[in-house]
Amino acid sequence: MNIEIIKCHGSGNDFILIDEMKHHYSFTEEERKKLSLVLPNRMNGIGSDGILFVLPSDKAAARMRMFNSDGTEAEMCGNGLRCVARHIIEKTGSSPVKIETDKAVLQVAQVEEIYPGIDTFSVAIEPVSFNVDTLPMDFENSTAVDVSIPELSEEMTFTALSVPNPHIVAMLDSYDEKELYAIGQKANNLPQVFPNGVNVSFVKSLAKNKIFVQTYERGVGLTNACGTAMSASSLVSTILTSNDLHTPIVVMNKGGLVNCLVEKERDEYSIQLRGNGTYVYQAAIEVNIHEGTWKFTRDPVYFQKEIDTYETLKDYAASQS
Numbered sequence: 001m002n003i004e005i006i007k008c009h010g011s012g013n014d015f016i017l018i019d020e021m022k023h024h025y026s027f028t029e030e031e032r033k034k035l036s037l038v039l040p041n042r043m044n045g046i047g048s049d050g051i052l053f054v055l056p057s058d059k060a061a062a063r064m065r066m067f068n069s070d071g072t073e074a075e076m077c078g079n080g081l082r083c084v085a086r087h088i089i090e091k092t093g094s095s096p097v098k099i100e101t102d103k104a105v106l107q108v109a110q111v112e113e114i115y116p117g118i119d120t121f122s123v124a125i126e127p128v129s130f131n132v133d134t135l136p137m138d139f140e141n142s143t144a145v146d147v148s149i150p151e152l153s154e155e156m157t158f159t160a161l162s163v164p165n166p167h168i169v170a171m172l173d174s175y176d177e178k179e180l181y182a183i184g185q186k187a188n189n190l191p192q193v194f195p196n197g198v199n200v201s202f203v204k205s206l207a208k209n210k211i212f213v214q215t216y217e218r219g220v221g222l223t224n225a226c227g228t229a230m231s232a233s234s235l236v237s238t239i240l241t242s243n244d245l246h247t248p249i250v251v252m253n254k255g256g257l258v259n260c261l262v263e264k265e266r267d268e269y270s271i272q273l274r275g276n277g278t279y280v281y282q283a284a285i286e287v288n289i290h291e292g293t294w295k296f297t298r299d300p301v302y303f304q305k306e307i308d309t310y311e312t313l314k315d316y317a318a319s320q321s
């Protein structure tokens with residue numbers, strides 16, 4: 001099977017985007033899972049954190065389905081949605097537009113640059129809930145805000161929320177990446193507490209309305225950045241620290257930076273995630289899904305100018321974190 005791909009990233013969280021609106025590949029569910037195991041593999045695949053399948057929708061301009069590199073499908077992907085937003089905005093020439101995701105139809109738009117020269121996309125992160133049943137998480141109360149989860153850590157406290165994929169967030173003064181990895185693995189091997197797994201984030205306050213977030217992603221492991229996790233962490237930081245609602249929070253990460261605007265109306269939270277949707281290259285590949293093999297049939301054509309511009313943002317982010 002010959003497939004057209006776009007390699008892209010949001011804050012260094014990288015994806016293979018496959019446009020099924022333009023090309024009618026008619027993948028079966030088994031094939032989507034298999035492709036997500038083969039192509040993202042960093043040893044002998046193309047290498048990415050997952051695949052973004054862009055499909056037609058009868059409710060919106062397009063539909064996004066996101067598969068992690070372990071072949072599981074996620075309810076939502078914030079960094080991926082920015083890449084899909086760019087793709088659909090360029091394709092339709094319209095902004096804002098709506099994109100259907102697993103749990104909601106979400107507004108996306110091209111907005112003011114977060115950094116000079118970086119085309120910036122804003123995506124709605126909704127619905128948001130602190131009810132533990134929405135993760136799901138087995139816990140004694142209906143919410144788990146700044147609580148101890150002894151199976152994960154004796155010292156840290158965590159806040160659980162869905163946006164709408166499941167997250168737990170720990171606010172810390174400092175941490176060791178190995179600890180995040182170990183706790184992330186534990187949390188994703190604890191079906192009695194997190195039957196569907198969970199994304200685990202460690203957050204450091206850098207200044208007022210400025211945080212650093214790193215995430216162990218369910219279905220992937222440690223990534224450069226996770227958009228839904230940075231959104232969830234920004235919200236948690238408005239509850240547990242003095243960060244502001246209705247004001248952009250700058251979120252630094254290993255792959256760059258984004259802004260998150262946390263809004264609250266009555267008792268409902270919503271978040272806008274703003275950041276890059278950078279294309280790395282476009283190519284065509286031949287995949288034998290059943291044998292798990294692939295090769296380029298058209299060599300990658302790199303988007304060198306935007307790759308280089310993104311490096312300037314990344315250097316700036318590294319100097320600030």
Ligand SMILES: N[C@@H](CCC[C@H](N)C(=O)O)C(=O)O
Pocket residue numbers: 013066068073074075076077078079080165166199217218219220225226227228229
């Ligand atoms: N990296 C993504 C989230 C991808 C899904 C996540 N690993 C999950 O399984 O929930 C993002 O940018 O939000």
